[in-house]
Amino acid sequence: DAGVIQSPRHEVTEMGQEVTLRCKPISGHNSLFWYRQTMMRGLELLIYFNNNVPIDDSGMPEDRFSAKMPNASFSTLKIQPSEPRDSAVYFCASSPSNREETDTQYFGPGTRLTVL
């Protein structure tokens, strides 16, 4: 079975440019999460969706960040304009809603973003 798919795996961009990260959750999973990992702050939740609806975006650092989930099999995280402090690994995770596994999140391989 395919796991969570993220693209690109690596992204290098210059300050001020728009960056779009993509995620395809595991088929049948109803919840999708975006996390960011940095040395200073560790792993932190940015936003999560349930049945394609954003539930909690309190972790989104500022208005430059936006996330969408137009359908059950695709989500994007956009940064516009990007800044060097956005450099991090961005993880997407998905979770099933069946009773036995609620809350178990399965992570994608991550996108390593470098903003110069």
Added chain:
Amino acid sequence: AQKVTQAQTEISVVEKEDVTLDCVYETRDTTYYLFWYKQPPSGELVFLIRRNSFDEQNEISGRYSWNFQKSTSSFNFTITASQVVDSAVYFCALSDGGGADGLTFGKGTHLIIQP
């Protein structure tokens, strides 16, 4: 507010030694879930175990075992007869259950197994 503390930033042991990674959590919820994830040098996050707040039974999976104690709000992870392949960063995490909520992660423990 939820909080997960992994006080051990880095642990280094020689292969075949047993090692325990500590995790202490804080939550006001009576229903919650605890997790351990492994992050090897390749960078992905690998799910290891999920435990709900009503199940305090210890769990063993091969060389891995977990000890959940609500009285001390701890969920410790022990690797028996460690191997070099166990070298990774290990994260403890908490969610408040009741649906698909985000995880609160500890800062992680970097485990180094020396040959």
